[in-house]
Amino acid sequence: MMTNTINMIKKMFSLAAAMMMITAMMAYIPNAKATEELNVEASINEMAELINNARKNNGLSEVYVLPYLNEVAEVRAIETAIDYSHIRRNGFNFDSAVDTSVVDFTFAAENISAGNATAEETFAVWQSDENSIAKIMTENATHIGVGIVYDEESEYGYYWQTTVIATEQHFADEYIPGKSAEASSADGDITGDGIVNTYDYIALAGYITKTSRGISIDFTQEQLEKADCFSDGMITEADAKVMAGFLLGEYKSLPFVF
Helix, strand or coil: CHHHHHHHHHHHHHHHHHHHHHHHHHHCCCCHHHHHCCCHHHHHHHHHHHHHHHHHHCCCCCCEECHHHHHHHHHHHHHHHHCCCCECCCCCEHHHHCCCCCCCEEEEEEEEEECCCCHHHHHHHHHCCHHHHHHHCCCCCCEEEEEEEECCCCCCCEEEEEEEEEECCCCCCCECCCCCHHHHHCCCCCCCCCCCCHHHHHHHHHHHHHHHCCCCCCCCHHHHHHHCCCCCCCCCHHHHHHHHHHHCCCCCCCCCCC
16 A cells, blocks of 8 residues: 555656646747757767766766756756756756656766857866766766757857766667767677677666566567577577676677577
8 A cells, every 4th residue: 555655656746747847848948040050969969979088088987878868958958047056946956857767867966057059168167177077977877868958048048958867777769979870780789889788788687587577678679689699589598698798708709609
């Protein structure tokens, strides 16, 4: 009974958060003409590459861009154009913009900036600030979202936000900018980012666990083929063991062949 009540409360909070996001979007719409002049997708990917290059230079793993978090970041960028603060207009913290039923994060941070037109200029601002760069360099960070809005009638014109999170979840549409699309043909590369790493193992283990419990997992045919690391036409624990062996250096290539 208590569990059902808690789940109902969580759903109510998620619904309320979604409604507040929609309200914020409707209450403040950036100048349409000015927004068209900004290549949002290219700017998002450029910012993500700047962040990942900085992380790699500091011995840290790259973070994935998650389209859902880009949407969250855009909402927060719009909100900061109205009220430049880490606290939202409804009084909640910035991370309340993330629906935990979509992304169950264990850590969240945000950087905001206003007035600069390019990702490079904005990143330089964050890089020069000890608190901002510390968020970007969070060791266990796994995913980011980037939001940019522009309104020529606003005080600063450009508003940027980056959401940084840590989560154990895997997302089919996560990606690392700059990775070659052709490279995703590698066996074992379930996430399609051009490399075989622990994210692929997590995706594979999750698939095996959930399908064994009768839970449907939306893997494409290509993902199923890449997940067959044991090359036996089935997706089982044997595939997870082979991928683990590959990641540990026991196997030099995938799939494993007798």
